[in-house]
Amino acid sequence: MNFSGLYAATLTPFNLDETINHDDLASLVKFNCESGLDGLYVGGSTAEAFLCSTEERIQTLELTAEAATADMTLIAHVGDISTKKSEILARAAGAMPYQAISAVTPFYYPVAFNELKKHYSDVIQAAGKPMIVYNFPAFAGMNLSGEQINELLNIDGVVALKQTSANLYQMEQVTRQNPEKTVFNGFDEILASGLVAGANGGIGSTYNIQAQRMIDIQAAIFTNNAQQATALQREANVLIDALVGAGVIPGLKYVLKQKGIIQNEHCRRPLNVVTDEHKATLNALIEANVC
Numbered sequence: 001m002n003f004s005g006l007y008a009a010t011l012t013p014f015n016l017d018e019t020i021n022h023d024d025l026a027s028l029v030k031f032n033c034e035s036g037l038d039g040l041y042v043g044g045s046t047a048e049a050f051l052c053s054t055e056e057r058i059q060t061l062e063l064t065a066e067a068a069t070a071d072m073t074l075i076a077h078v079g080d081i082s083t084k085k086s087e088i089l090a091r092a093a094g095a096m097p098y099q100a101i102s103a104v105t106p107f108y109y110p111v112a113f114n115e116l117k118k119h120y121s122d123v124i125q126a127a128g129k130p131m132i133v134y135n136f137p138a139f140a141g142m143n144l145s146g147e148q149i150n151e152l153l154n155i156d157g158v159v160a161l162k163q164t165s166a167n168l169y170q171m172e173q174v175t176r177q178n179p180e181k182t183v184f185n186g187f188d189e190i191l192a193s194g195l196v197a198g199a200n201g202g203i204g205s206t207y208n209i210q211a212q213r214m215i216d217i218q219a220a221i222f223t224n225n226a227q228q229a230t231a232l233q234r235e236a237n238v239l240i241d242a243l244v245g246a247g248v249i250p251g252l253k254y255v256l257k258q259k260g261i262i263q264n265e266h267c268r269r270p271l272n273v274v275t276d277e278h279k280a281t282l283n284a285l286i287e288a289n290v291c
């Protein structure tokens with residue numbers, strides 16, 4: 001199966017008491033399924049996965065799969081710092097209608113490269129589904145070299161890489177050296193540049209509120225319209241700058257609530273609510289139809 005395309009990294013809506021809000025989750029999934037995107041990346045950083053219990057993560061995967069339409073490609077993020085927990089999540093996702101799994105490199109404890117490779121092989125085996133390796137040096141703390149990424153891409157069952165890094169030279173090298181693999185751009189701020197460097201698509205949090213713009217950026221790059229792609233990326237980045245200022249996850253939930261897609265904007269602590277100053281900035285962008 002070809003996984004290339006654009007995927008929204010889904011959010012997990014919570015009630016004030018931090019329990020998962022099922023209605024909001026279903027509504028957000030439905031909204032994303034009607035957005036023209038190719039699929040959903042479920043249960044990743046954007047979904048506050050590492051603030052949730054394993055049971056809650058499995059529940060989120062289930063609720064999303066139930067609410068999604070059949071035309072969407074579903075990727076379940078099952079990454080954790082413990083192989084055992086990742087295997088539990090992978091086994092659960094393996095029994096659900098997800099086409100692939102993905103896992104961020106384990107963080108916090110230093111992990112040797114041979115341990116990392118074994119981690120991925122064990123998780124793939126637990127799911128029995130194709131794996132998308134998730135490289136995110138800034139948050140995961142593991143700075144993989146191009147050679148190491150190539151080795152990970154050669155593990156049995158690995159079909160793709162989610163490259164959340166601003167290193168566009170590495171993006172070009174990895175896509176050139178692995179033409180048969182799918183490589184996703186992970187930072188929305190550089191979707192146009194990532195695609196120029198060879199990425200076959202993107203996975204992003206801000207796609208939840210600017211799907212059409214991301215689709216248009218990809219179309220502009222694929223039709224060699226660099227000027228149009230730059231203009232659209234600049235528009236996207238005005239919004240992304242405001243979200244980064246507000247806190248990306250609380251900011252996205254705030255916008256989705258203002259637009260009536262979800263009713264509750266709460267995050268899991270320690271993530272906070274958006275300040276009045278950032279609300280004003282986001283309100284102005286909503287009023288100007290930027291999102």
Ligand code: NAY
Pocket residue numbers: 009010043044045046047077139164186187188189203204205206240244248
């Ligand atoms: C995930 O696992 O949910 C993602 O990685 C989605 C990709 C996002 N990265 C992170 C770390 O949240 O969309 C990006 C990111 O929010 C965006 O580029 C703004 O910085």
